[in-house]
Amino acid sequence: MESCNAPPPSASKPGFLGFGLGLRSQHYNDILTGNPAVDWFEIISENFMVPGGQPLQILDQICERYPVVMHGVSMSIASTAPLDFEYLKAVRTLAHRVRPKWISDHLCWTGVHGINLHDLLPIPYTYEALDHIAARVHKVQEVLGRPLTLENVSSYVAFAQQDMTEWEFLSELTRRTGCYLLFDVNNVYVSARNHGFDPIEFLNGIPREPVVQFHLAGHEDHGDYVIDTHDHDICDDVFNLYRAAVERFGAVSTMIERDDHIPPLADVVAELDRARDIAADVLEHFPTKWTPVRRRKCDKTKSYSADPIPSDRNVL
Amino acid sequence: MMANLAALQHQMQSVILRRTATAQHGGSTTSYQVPRDDLLSQLRPPAHAQTDAMLDIYCNAYRSRLAEVLEADLANLSAYLGKALFEHAAAGYIEAHPSDRQNVRWFSRNMPDFLAATAPFSNWPQMAEVARIELALADAFDSANAETFSLAMLTSISPDDWATLMVVPHPSVRRIDALTNALDIWIAIDAGTEPPQAKRLNSPQHLIVWREATTPRIRVMSIDEATAFDAAQPASTFADVVAAMTSFEDQREAAKAAVGFLAGWAAAGMLACVDTEAANSHPKQETPA
Ligand SMILES: [Fe+2]
Numbered sequence: 036m037e038s039c040n041a042p043p044p045s046a047s048k049p050g051f052l053g054f055g056l057g058l059r060s061q062h063y064n065d066i067l068t069g070n071p072a073v074d075w076f077e078i079i080s081e082n083f084m085v086p087g088g089q090p091l092q093i094l095d096q097i098c099e100r101y102p103v104v105m106h107g108v109s110m111s112i113a114s115t116a117p118l119d120f121e122y123l124k125a126v127r128t129l130a131h132r133v134r135p136k137w138i139s140d141h142l143c144w145t146g147v148h149g150i151n152l153h154d155l156l157p158i159p160y161t162y163e164a165l166d167h168i169a170a171r172v173h174k175v176q177e178v179l180g181r182p183l184t185l186e187n188v189s190s191y192v193a194f195a196q197q198d199m200t201e202w203e204f205l206s207e208l209t210r211r212t213g214c215y216l217l218f219d220v221n222n223v224y225v226s227a228r229n230h231g232f233d234p235i236e237f238l239n240g241i242p243r244e245p246v247v248q249f250h251l252a253g254h255e256d257h258g259d260y261v262i263d264t265h266d267h268d269i270c271d272d273v274f275n276l277y278r279a280a281v282e283r284f285g286a287v288s289t290m291i292e293r294d295d296h297i298p299p300l301a302d303v304v305a306e307l308d309r310a311r312d313i314a315a316d317v318l319e320h321f322p323t324k325w326t327p328v329r330r331r332k333c334d335k336t337k338s339y340s341a342d343p344i345p346s347d348r349n350v351l
Numbered sequence: 352m353m354a355n356l357a358a359l360q361h362q363m364q365s366v367i368l369r370r371t372a373t374a375q376h377g378g379s380t381t382s383y384q385v386p387r388d389d390l391l392s393q394l395r396p397p398a399h400a401q402t403d404a405m406l407d408i409y410c411n412a413y414r415s416r417l418a419e420v421l422e423a424d425l426a427n428l429s430a431y432l433g434k435a436l437f438e439h440a441a442a443g444y445i446e447a448h449p450s451d452r453q454n455v456r457w458f459s460r461n462m463p464d465f466l467a468a469t470a471p472f473s474n475w476p477q478m479a480e481v482a483r484i485e486l487a488l489a490d491a492f493d494s495a496n497a498e499t500f501s502l503a504m505l506t507s508i509s510p511d512d513w514a515t516l517m518v519v520p521h522p523s524v525r526r527i528d529a530l531t532n533a534l535d536i537w538i539a540i541d542a543g544t545e546p547p548q549a550k551r552l553n554s555p556q557h558l559i560v561w562r563e564a565t566t567p568r569i570r571v572m573s574i575d576e577a578t579a580f581d582a583a584q585p586a587s588t589f590a591d592v593v594a595a596m597t598s599f600e601d602q603r604e605a606a607k608a609a610v611g612f613l614a615g616w617a618a619a620g621m622l623a624c625v626d627t628e629a630a631n632s633h634p635k636q637e638t639p640a
Contacts, residue, residue, distance in 0.1 A: 081454045086522070087496035089565040109453040115357040122453045147360045151450045152367055152413050153420075153458075156360075164356050191405040193395040194359065229405065231398030259399040262408060 049136045049247055052102050054307050055290035060347050063093055065300040072304055075102040077290050081109060082347050084125050103133050107140040109151060113158045113168050114144035123178040137247055139184035139217045159194035160204040172212040184247055186217035189225040189263035202240030209245040219250035220277045228261045234276055238283055246284045251277060251310060252292040266295035269306060274313060281317040362390045367413050368449060417445045417458060424459040424489060427540045428482045440472060459486060477549040480533030487525035487560040491567040495522040497623035505617045514590040517625045518583040523562035524621055528555040563620045576612050
């Protein structure tokens, strides 16, 4: 096993941003012309890793008004294919523009042999994988000049060869590399149902310190198994697990991912308010940790021209 | 060190792609079949479902995700082909062209060539051209920014400087020479109306696609205008453009026509200012990751 490495220079844990949403093109107009009660937005980095045109213009307008964090889907940190430094530099270039509070991607691989399957594929929780991924996280953090934030994914298969649990793996990875964690509550729920572990055990197995963000999302329940589709409202079970997560991790920046059957902005904001209420309810009992959420005012004098809107190709 | 992880990823990818995997070993390419059972034997049984069914979630999600990308990128082609034929094209394309870019933004880019080269689609050349038009418009939408060379800038050029004036197409510009009435078909589909009967044209239709402010546009150019415009790609002087216009009786006539074309291009935002910094260094392109 590798020795414990210090986090990269200038790393200070990002603060609590409040309650945010995934930025989706269907909502651009409402966001820029209205004043939605959203504290921050998360972008899918790849949707803005394009040469120019309107997507980047809109992104600039959003960044003027809201804190934005970057969430990638193709770093493929766990792949045994070589790290794609061109991709990492493109992420860094976008980060210069966005000034994100943090940059996240998934603890997964997306392809080998020069092919990208555009899916978040599972890894075996072995020391071999841990050594490999930890070394790559170090390299990524060097290129980005900041700690990487990694998210637990939903998985449908698990490997027979396993040296530790998923939560032990995540804990050890963050201890070795100083990376932060994006704790996806729905993904824990989905994987727990699929593989038959106790989500609370997962939750309690993750250290408090590195967790900088929560994801909430809906899924598709097939009874015997669950698929992480991001196309449904968040179910009560996931909200209950969120309550448990807030009890354990405290005030952590929370956002909702919705990638398909996207409802009007007001509906997602209402769903976000439910998360706010749960967090407020839990954190009332821990007043020292609670920072009241200030809803941002946005500058209504700026106008927005409604030209053709691109679709978000990168979703997950 | 990574023997197991690498082997596992290789196996899983082969199973998802449902095909013989090809691996590179120091320059030589080896193909070998990866049976699904090999991978299944390394998986832990899920809580309630069958392992096999759970593995299928990945196989199915891979195809349906890419099919959705194609459907979104080529919505008009899809409407033209109809659901069944488009799904057939998408399925064939997904098998033939696995994504080799980090960003799925560029996954669809080979579809026009695929349709042009693959039966039965190759029997209907308008299909590939409709796809080409649709993707060119999508490319124009988010292509690189550049300061446009405006009509006002053009009219401020003194007569002495015209010959050496650099004519630089805006980075959003795409040129297509269509051999069918694909543009009329595309326009009808885009408007939600019945497309005209497909037909081969007696002479190619010269199309130009570009971005005006933030809006992608397309229009037809005459053969003379297209010849002049193509001479300006990637960047030439006004004199070069005129010299390429050989169909004119003399250079004076050609120059007169070229001035007219240039004014039209400038007014529409098809031209970019010369970036002197970039011109002096290596041509720098924003390469899609
Ligand atoms: Fe997530």
